[in-house]
Amino acid sequence: MKAVTFKNRTIDMAGHLHLPADFNENVKYPAIVTVHPGGGVKEQTSGVYARMFAEQGFVALAFDASYQGESGGEPRFLDDPMTRVADVYAAVDYLTTLPFVDADRIGALGICAGGGLTVKAASIDRRIKAVATASAVNVGSLLRKGWDGKQPVETLIATLNAVAGQRTAEAAGAEPLLVPYVPCVGDTNAPQDLQEAAVYYLTPRGQHANAQNKMLMNGLGGWAAFDAFDLVDILLTQPLMVVAGSAAGSLWHSEELYAKAPGKKEMFLVESARHMDLYDGEGATTAMGKFAPFFKANL
Numbered sequence: 001m002k003a004v005t006f007k008n009r010t011i012d013m014a015g016h017l018h019l020p021a022d023f024n025e026n027v028k029y030p031a032i033v034t035v036h037p038g039g040g041v042k043e044q045t046s047g048v049y050a051r052m053f054a055e056q057g058f059v060a061l062a063f064d065a066s067y068q069g070e071s072g073g074e075p076r077f078l079d080d081p082m083t084r085v086a087d088v089y090a091a092v093d094y095l096t097t098l099p100f101v102d103a104d105r106i107g108a109l110g111i112c113a114g115g116g117l118t119v120k121a122a123s124i125d126r127r128i129k130a131v132a133t134a135s136a137v138n139v140g141s142l143l144r145k146g147w148d149g150k151q152p153v154e155t156l157i158a159t160l161n162a163v164a165g166q167r168t169a170e171a172a173g174a175e176p177l178l179v180p181y182v183p184c185v186g187d188t189n190a191p192q193d194l195q196e197a198a199v200y201y202l203t204p205r206g207q208h209a210n211a212q213n214k215m216l217m218n219g220l221g222g223w224a225a226f227d228a229f230d231l232v233d234i235l236l237t238q239p240l241m242v243v244a245g246s247a248a249g250s251l252w253h254s255e256e257l258y259a260k261a262p263g264k265k266e267m268f269l270v271e272s273a274r275h276m277d278l279y280d281g282e283g284a285t286t287a288m289g290k291f292a293p294f295f296k297a298n299l
Contacts (some may be wrong), residue, residue: 001051004061006094008087014039014070015063015091016042018054023100028297030105030221031059031098033091033128037112037279038139039181039201043209045111045279049134049288053109056292060100061091068071069210077178077214081226088121092128099159105129105299109291110267111279112137112250118178118227119257125236134278134287136254140226147191149252160224167218178219193249193275200276232260240265241294243287245273266294 004017008235020029032053042062050060050169065075066083066093073083088108096103096269108128110118114299122131143159145151166177182197183190190198240261244254246269258267270283277283 001054004094006063006090008083008090009017011066012072013066013087013090013094014042014064015061015094016047016049016050018047018060020054020057020059023050025100027057027100028102028112029057029100030107030295031061031101033088033094033095033106033108033118033137034062034148034297035084035088035091035110035114035118035193036062036065038135039068039206039211039213039215040112040114042293043208044206044211044246045284046114048280049109049291052284052288053292054297056288056296058093058199058295059098061095063087063091064210066222069155073153075216077212078219079215080219080222081120081228082215082222083115084113085121085124088118088128089125096127097291100293103127107131107295107299109134111135112275113139113142116140116257119232119236128238130239130241130295131236132243132291132294133254133257134276134284134291135245135248135250135283136242136257137250138228138253138256140228141253141256143220143223147194147249156224158218163218163221165287167221170218178214179217179277180213181215182213191249196274197274200279206280212219229257229260233262236261237263239263239294239298241290242267243270243278243290245275245277245283247272248275248277250275251271264298266290 053060064071066067115133
């Protein structure tokens with residue numbers, strides 16, 4: 001693995017390029033972009049998958065989203081969905097410039113929010129020849145409907161009213177308001193998946209100094225108007241692999257994606273697994289048992 005940089009327009013993007021153990025710069029390799037969850041960084045689950053792809057003979061690129069981690073961009077901690085989609089385009093741009101990457105064999109894997117963002121990117125960017133998701137989440141639907149998909153619209157309206165008030169306050173000189181992605185460890189009022197997310201992000205299991213569990217509250221307005229899957233039924237014609245936990249509260253996102261996709265597709269449920277189980281450990285290894293042959297067959 002080596003640290004690399006590339007551009008998303010004016011933003012300097014930071015990535016880790018994972019190479020096969022027997023890497024030969026004179027060989028043309030298939031390549032995979034791995035896209036991290038909301039609030040994550042390349043050293044966490046997207047890096048876990050990138051490393052495993054390299055072990056399977058792919059060149060794999062994990063990177064930090066714009067405004068986050070080691071990537072540039074101001075304001076810090078902005079999580080704008082369409083900018084994150086453009087990050088994926090930029091990652092593909094970068095891979096096409098590498099002489100040892102076969103530009104006609106580039107795929108993409110997204111985890112959690114990165115899954116929805118990767119699907120959106122692949123719906124537009126025809127250079128992505130195959131796409132896969134692990135514990136996919138459509139952040140627009142998440143904000144509108146809640147973690148379980150059952151949130152009343154009144155909750156969304158209250159959130160948007162709060163965002164509007166915060167924007168007005170900041171326009172008048174107030175400090176930006178940062179909110180957490182995941183709850184505190186041990187918060188039993190949170191859904192089980194999010195309690196487990198806190199354990200991943202806020203304890204040594206997956207904790208990293210560059211993943212600070214912060215996002216700008218006023219960025220949530222961009223989530224409300226975003227739909228990762230709105231073009232899937234007409235534009236996502238590339239082969240698709242959807243992997244999710246059978247016990248994940250987020251499973252409804254993967255089911256919606258799979259139902260909408262019109263082309264060659266496969267869905268695999270990891271029995272009894274929850275959302276976070278696919279981030280690392282045995283769950284990620286099980287998912288990789290599907291991803292590796294899928295990309296080998298379609299790239």
